Amino acid sequence: MTFPAGTxxxxxxxxxxGRMLLTHARTEAMLTLRNGEQVLLTLLIPLALxxxxxxxxxxxxPDPRVDEVTPRIFALAIMSSAFTGQAIALGFDRRYxxxxxxxxxxxxxxxxxxxxxxxxxxxxxxxxVLLAVVAAIMGWSPDAVGLLWxxxxxLLGALAFGALGVLLGGALKAEVVLAVANIxxxxxxxxxxxxxxxxxxxxxxxxxxxxxxxxxxxEGLHGALVSGAPGWQPFxxxxxxxxxxxxxxxxxxxxx
Amino acid sequence: xxxxxxxxxxxxxxxxxxxxxxxxxDGLDLSLPRGHxxxxxxxxxxxxxxxxxxxxxxxxxDAGTVSVLGLDPVTQSEKLRPRIGVMPQGGGAYPGVRxxxxxxxxxxxxxxxxxxxxxxxxxxxxxxxxxPYKRLSGGQQQxxxxxCALIGRPELVFLDEPTAxxxxxxxxxxxxxxxxxxxxxVTVLLTTHLMEEAEALADHVVIIDHGRVVAEGTPSELTSExxxxxxxxxxxxxxMSTELLAAALPEDCRVVESSPGAYLxxxxxxxxxxxxxxAWCAQQGVLxxxxxxxxxxxxxxxxxxxxxELRS
Numbered sequence: 001m002t003f004p005a006g007t008x009x010x011x012x013x014x015x016x017x018g019r020m021l022l023t024h025a026r027t028e029a030m031l032t033l034r035n036g037e038q039v040l041l042t043l044l045i046p047l048a049l050x051x052x053x054x055x056x057x058x059x060x061x062p063d064p065r066v067d068e069v070t071p072r073i074f075a076l077a078i079m080s081s082a083f084t085g086q087a088i089a090l091g092f093d094r095r096y097x098x099x100x101x102x103x104x105x106x107x108x109x110x111x112x113x114x115x116x117x118x119x120x121x122x123x124x125x126x127x128x129v130l131l132a133v134v135a136a137i138m139g140w141s142p143d144a145v146g147l148l149w150x151x152x153x154x155l156l157g158a159l160a161f162g163a164l165g166v167l168l169g170g171a172l173k174a175e176v177v178l179a180v181a182n183i184x185x186x187x188x189x190x191x192x193x194x195x196x197x198x199x200x201x202x203x204x205x206x207x208x209x210x211x212x213x214x215x216x217x218x219e220g221l222h223g224a225l226v227s228g229a230p231g232w233q234p235f236x237x238x239x240x241x242x243x244x245x246x247x248x249x250x251x252x253x254x255x256x
Numbered sequence: 257x258x259x260x261x262x263x264x265x266x267x268x269x270x271x272x273x274x275x276x277x278x279x280x281x282d283g284l285d286l287s288l289p290r291g292h293x294x295x296x297x298x299x300x301x302x303x304x305x306x307x308x309x310x311x312x313x314x315x316x317x318d319a320g321t322v323s324v325l326g327l328d329p330v331t332q333s334e335k336l337r338p339r340i341g342v343m344p345q346g347g348g349a350y351p352g353v354r355x356x357x358x359x360x361x362x363x364x365x366x367x368x369x370x371x372x373x374x375x376x377x378x379x380x381x382x383x384x385x386x387x388p389y390k391r392l393s394g395g396q397q398q399x400x401x402x403x404c405a406l407i408g409r410p411e412l413v414f415l416d417e418p419t420a421x422x423x424x425x426x427x428x429x430x431x432x433x434x435x436x437x438x439x440x441x442v443t444v445l446l447t448t449h450l451m452e453e454a455e456a457l458a459d460h461v462v463i464i465d466h467g468r469v470v471a472e473g474t475p476s477e478l479t480s481e482x483x484x485x486x487x488x489x490x491x492x493x494x495x496m497s498t499e500l501l502a503a504a505l506p507e508d509c510r511v512v513e514s515s516p517g518a519y520l521x522x523x524x525x526x527x528x529x530x531x532x533x534x535a536w537c538a539q540q541g542v543l544x545x546x547x548x549x550x551x552x553x554x555x556x557x558x559x560x561x562x563x564x565e566l567r568s
Contacts, residue, residue, distance in 0.1 A: 003436035010442055011409040012339040013367025023364035031352050092351050096389065101348030101404065104312060105365040106338035255314075 014106040021115055024107070028119025032085060033126070041185075042081040042127055046073050050131055054138050067142070070135040071221035076194050077127040078154060079214055082120055082161035083168075084185040090116075090169030091177030099255040117162065124158045146224035153224060156235060157217040160242035164213065167245045170253030188214040197222070213241045263326055265290045265412050265443040266311055270320035273306050273467075280306040282467035283320070288460070290411075293434060293444040295458035297451065299562050303467035304447040305345050308416050311445065312342050325412060338366070341410035345417050345447075347401035351390040355381045355400050358389065359407060366408030375403045379429070394421035402430065406437075413437065415446040419453060431456055451555040461554070465562045478557050486525040487556070490544040491517050492537055504536045505529060525549055 032038045050073040054066045061068040193215025198206045209215040220234025268286035281303040288294040296304045309315040313329030327336045349358045363369035379399040419427045454461045455475045462472040494516035502511040509523035537544040
């Protein structure tokens with residue numbers, strides 16, 4: 001094969017910011033939605049639990065059950081994609097050298113992070129919309145004022161869990177990340193205030209669980225969507241976790 | 257303007273990099289004029305990748321200075337990166353990404369990219385356009401990585417072992433591409449451990465070993481560093497005395513039996529030397545077979561400089 005003269009004549013330059021961000025974020029989101037394990041983790045398990053816990057009275061809950069279950073499933077979905085999913089994806093992306101690949105392009109460093117954040121938030125929006133539609137079909141009636149707080153809590157929760165996911169996925173070997181991210185997910189689901197409310201745990205244990213990102217997000221969403229008053233504590237707890245994890249992750253995250 | 261254009265595209269002075277006790281690069285100098293192709297040639301572990309990654313800004317030198325397109329690759333990375341194309345060793349892409357998807361992402365980072373679909377087709381990746389990156393063969397991953405390095409129409413490209421893991425057809429294609437880049441005025445710094453590749457592509461070859469430059473020049477300068485130097489190979493009965501043959505030849509001729517029955521005379525091989533060798537063999541009652549006189553190849557230069565033992 002021969003190439004006409006001028007085919008590769010240099011014409012360097014940085015792409016448009018909006019286009020870089022959009023393409024990067026869309027690629028990240030599409031990769032998540034195309035990955036079977038990620039779909040199971042971020043969509044199918046939360047959907048199954050939402051329907052199962054609403055329709056099958058294995059745990060006793062105040063009526064309407066769907067109003068009690070939905071906020072907790074939102075919290076689970078956010079933890080699943082922003083923390084476990086992000087950590088595992090980052091661990092393997094590093095293994096495959098994609099961070100270094102992108103770091104060698106004209107993409108500014110801050111966009112390397114921003115593209116991942118926006119891609120992750122897009123997945124969270126899809127999760128929440130899908131879960132909300134299914135909950136609505138089962139008679140979900142959220143507090144109208146609380147919906148505003150819910151948006152803020154979802155954003156803070158996704159950022160805090162996302163920062164924790166990057167902290168884990170950016171520092172360790174891919175296989176170790178995979179194991180740790182799944183174990184933490186399972187522990188937080190059962191004992192971190194998602195399945196069992198922090199408020200129904202005995203004494204000091206309940207207070208401690210409410211300080212976990214999972215406990216704070218679940219309590220906050222529950223407060224917002226059931227009574228319209230989430231209180232200030234969940235916001236503060238999520239901001240602190242997010243800030244601490246981000247600060248630490250900027251020092252520990254490795255490209256490969 | 258003219259002063260910037262006259263400066264070399266890559267200028268490395270006294271580069272040193274240590275990794276926990278071992279010195280990967282040890283006082284290396286390098287100069288690559290604009291529009292030229294430089295091959296960094298060396299055995300595994302010679303310091304090629306560390307040198308290239310320093311030029312790309314991924315590795316911070318412990319000592320020495322590195323200037324790429326007049327910029328410091330570490331502190332002025334944001335200015336430098338839009339102007340260079342990088343093909344890292346072993347590629348780099350999301351495990352689940354499709355080739356064209358990855359290339360479009362890298363293309364979006366450039367102001368005036370080449371057409372991704374055209375490049376995918378040119379590199380023979382159309383057939384696997386929907387295959388996830390992790391299921392592509394090593395050679396296909398390499399080709400995608402090369403495409404990512406070229407898509408942004410850079411002034412300068414770094415190709416770290418661009419043909420590693422490729423079949424001969426793909427290797428020919430990469431060679432064509434590098435030649436086309438050179439024709440169009442793109443500066444290329446590539447690493448290879450294939451002498452043939454350096455000889456075929458490069459204007460300048462820098463042979464490095466243990467992090468130091470051991471030889472440099474154009475391929476023809478390197479192979480004819482000693483213009484009189486030539487080699488005479490022949491086959492005859494194994495175990496003849498190389499000392500006796502050397503004694504019959506001019507003083508600066510060296511004689512070795514490189515493997516049983518295969519003899520190599522190197523030095524100023526002229527018709528008289530050839531005649532002396534055949535006559536000496538006749539005295540021993542043997543016929544010198546497969547007699548061949550040749551210039552040193554770049555491979556000989558390389559092996560002479562870096563040794564013939566296998567590196568682990």
